[in-house]
Amino acid sequence: MTDFAHTRTMFDLPEGVIYLDGNSLGPLPRAAKDRVARAIADEWGQMLITGWNKAGWMDLPARVGDRVGRLVGAQPGTVVMGDTLSIKVYQALASALELRPERRVILSDTGNFPSDLYMAEGLCRTLGADYALKTVVPEAVEDAIDDHVAVLMITEVDYRTGRKHDMARLIAKAHAAGALVVWDLAHSAGAIPVDLTGANTDFAVGCSYKYLNSGPGGPAFIYVAPRLADKVRPALSGWLGHEAPFAFDLDYRPGAGIERMRVGTPPVLQLAALDAALDVWDGVDMADLRARSLELQDMFIERVEAACPDLTLATPRDHKSRGSQVSFRHAQGYAIMQALIAEGVIGDFRAPDILRFGFTPLYLSREDVAQAADILCDIMTSGRWDRPEFHTRAKVT
Numbered sequence: 001m002t003d004f005a006h007t008r009t010m011f012d013l014p015e016g017v018i019y020l021d022g023n024s025l026g027p028l029p030r031a032a033k034d035r036v037a038r039a040i041a042d043e044w045g046q047m048l049i050t051g052w053n054k055a056g057w058m059d060l061p062a063r064v065g066d067r068v069g070r071l072v073g074a075q076p077g078t079v080v081m082g083d084t085l086s087i088k089v090y091q092a093l094a095s096a097l098e099l100r101p102e103r104r105v106i107l108s109d110t111g112n113f114p115s116d117l118y119m120a121e122g123l124c125r126t127l128g129a130d131y132a133l134k135t136v137v138p139e140a141v142e143d144a145i146d147d148h149v150a151v152l153m154i155t156e157v158d159y160r161t162g163r164k165h166d167m168a169r170l171i172a173k174a175h176a177a178g179a180l181v182v183w184d185l186a187h188s189a190g191a192i193p194v195d196l197t198g199a200n201t202d203f204a205v206g207c208s209y210k211y212l213n214s215g216p217g218g219p220a221f222i223y224v225a226p227r228l229a230d231k232v233r234p235a236l237s238g239w240l241g242h243e244a245p246f247a248f249d250l251d252y253r254p255g256a257g258i259e260r261m262r263v264g265t266p267p268v269l270q271l272a273a274l275d276a277a278l279d280v281w282d283g284v285d286m287a288d289l290r291a292r293s294l295e296l297q298d299m300f301i302e303r304v305e306a307a308c309p310d311l312t313l314a315t316p317r318d319h320k321s322r323g324s325q326v327s328f329r330h331a332q333g334y335a336i337m338q339a340l341i342a343e344g345v346i347g348d349f350r351a352p353d354i355l356r357f358g359f360t361p362l363y364l365s366r367e368d369v370a371q372a373a374d375i376l377c378d379i380m381t382s383g384r385w386d387r388p389e390f391h392t393r394a395k396v397t
C-alpha cells in the first residue's frame with residue numbers, strides 16, 4: 001500500500017492552506033527546492049558551460065522523459081521533455097497529419113482546452129484552406145469518427161468538468177477508421193492510471209506543472225509510439241532534434257526516434273525541479289492513488305451536496321467517467337471561489353460558472369477534504385462570498 005502520510009511530508013505547503021488546485025499548479029516538493037538550489041549554485045555557478053556535459057544537462061529531456069513515461073505506461077525511450085504543452089500539441093498534430101496525407105480533418109471536442117483547439121486551427125491555416133478542425137460535443141466524438149478524419153485529438157480529462165473519455169475505446173474506433181490519435185494527458189499524467197502502450201496510442205502530450213509538480217512553467221512531454229518514432233517528420237525541426245546537433249550541418253536530418261521531437265535548448269532548472277519532484281512517485285502505486293483520489297472526491301461531493309444544495313455538480317458521478325477533480329456550477333462561482341481562497345482553501349474558477357477542485361492524495365488527507373467542504377458550505381450559507389472585494393476579477397482566475 002502506498003504511504004500517503006509519507007508522501008505528504010515530501011511537500012512544502014504553506015501553513016493553514018488546504019490546496020485543491022494541484023490540477024492547475026502542483027505545490028512545491030521539498031526535494032525540488034534543494035535540487036534547484038544545488039543546480040544553480042553547484043552546476044550553473046561552478047561548472048558554467050561545462051555543465052552541459054559534466055552535469056548531464058543535455059541528457060535531461062530524455063532521462064526525465066523516461067521517468068514521466070513510467071507514470072503513463074510508456075516504454076523507455078518513447079517520451080521526451082521540452083517546450084510547453086501548446087507547442088507539443090502542435091508538433092504531434094503536424095506529424096500525425098503528415099502520416100495521413102490524403103485526409104484533411106482534425107476531429108476534437110468542444111470540451112477540449114482552448115489552446116489545443118487554437119493550435120489546431122493555426123496549423124490548418126498554415127497547411128491550406130482544405131484543412132479543417134472539426135469539433136463536436138464530447139458525447140458525440142465516437143460517432144463522428146469516419147474515414148475523413150486524419151487525426152483524432154482528444155484531451156482525456158476535461159479541464160472544466162473532470163469528465164473522462166474512454167481512451168482505449170476511442171483509439172480502437174479511430175484506428176479502425178484509418179485515423180491517427182493524439183492524446184492530451186494534461187489532466188491525466190499523475191492524476192489517474194494511464195497505459196499508453198496498452199492503449200496503442202500514436203501520440204500523446206502532457207504537462208508537468210499540474211499533477212507532476214514541476215513548478216510554474218515546467219516543460220511539457222511528448223510521446224510517440226515506437227512504431228512511428230523513426231517515421232515521423234518533426235514540424236518544428238530545431239537543432240537539438242537534429243541527428244548530430246554539434247556537426248552544425250546546414251541541412252536538417254531528424255535524430256533517432258523520440259529525440260527528433262526536441263526543438264531547442266532545454267529548460268535545465270525546470271527539468272532539475274521536475275527530476276526531483278518525480279522522486280515523490282517512487283513509492284506510489286497508481287492503483288492506490290486512483291482509489292484514494294476517488295474516495296476523496298466522493299467524500300467532497302457527498303458533504304457539499306448535503307450542506308450546500310445551491311451548488312450543482314458538473315462532474316460525472318460514474319467513477320469510470322471522471323478524472324481527479326470535482327467541479328460545481330454556480331452563477332456566482334468566481335466570488336465564491338475568491339471567498340474560499342481568502343479562508344485558506346485554494347481551488348480555482350473557470351468561466352462561465354465552474355468552481356474547480358483538484359484531488360491529489362499525495363498531499364491531501366481525508367481531514368483536509370472534509371474541512372474544505374465544511375468551509376465552502378459555511379461561506380455559502382452565511383453569504384460571506386458576497387463582499388465587493390470577491391467580485392473583482394484578477395488577470396488569472
Ligand SMILES: *Cc1c(COP(=O)(O)O)cnc(C)c1O
Pocket residue numbers: 084085086087112113115116155159184186187207220
Ligand atoms: C493546462 C493545459 C494546457 C496548457 O498549455 P501550455 O502550453 O502549457 O500553457 C494545454 N492543454 C490542456 C488540455 C491543458 O489542460
